Amino acid sequence: MAGHSKFKNIMHRKGAQDKKRSAMFSKLSREITVAAKMGMPDPDMNPRLRLAVNAAKSQSMPKDNIQRAIDKASANEGDDYEEIRYEGFGPGGVALIVEALTDNRNRTATNVRTAFAKNGGNLGASGSVAHGFDRLGLIAYPASIGGEEKVLEAAMEAGADDIQSGEDGHEIWTAADDLHEVSGALEKTLGEAETVKLAWKPQVTVEVDEKDAGSLFKLLDALDDDDDVQTVWGNYDVSDEIAEKLGQDG
Secondary structure, rough: OOOOOOHHEEEOOOOOHHHHHHHHHHHHHHHHHHHHHHHHOOOOOHHHHHHHHHHHHHHOOOOHHHHHHHHHOOOOOOOOOOOEEEEEEOOHHHHEEEEEEEHHHHHHHHHHHHHHOOOOOOEHHHHHOOOEEEEEEEEEEHHHOOOOHHHHHHHHHHHHOEEEOOEEEEEEEEEEEHHHHHHHHHHHHHHHOOEEEEEEEEOOOOOOHHHHHHHHHHHHHHHHOOOOOEEEEEEEOOOOHHHOOOOOOO
């Protein structure tokens, strides 16, 4: 990954979503409810639910909202959501993976396809881009937690596979199956992480120029605006200079 482009550049920027906090909380609640329905409603006994709750906490979602989403699953209330992954190409040949939770597969497919078509992209077949990504666990800490040496030592002790540190913070990578165990060990030494989630990490990145970056950000925003879309991952590398010029924070 390019030195000037930290992981926040690869996982679509959350800055835009901060303005739509209620929409973000709705997506987080949906993931919590689905995770709780799929396993035990106790985060300590359900790794996926623990990840969902941690993600909600990192976005300052109120505890009452989190508990309400868990209770909804326990009472078997709410809609039944299906997990769907879409793959496609954005402007500049960027590969994108879109993860969605939906109660209407046709609606979501139409919306995602429209977002790609209107913003210089093409929705591909299943498997068309995923081969260029690795499915890994990601644990992120702010730079304020300490220097690279301290975090590296803690990460190695916890059984992590890789660490990338920069002025924006620390990204700790694990095998997908080890994420719950490694994050638990790190929490004891470094405290609660900003991010703990399964991620699609690109094997190579594509540098995007200003013209394509403008169209790409419009596509990403269109996808983010869809209630069914949970996360958008990509292999794009947009320089800080271009991102700032276009008014983005990533």
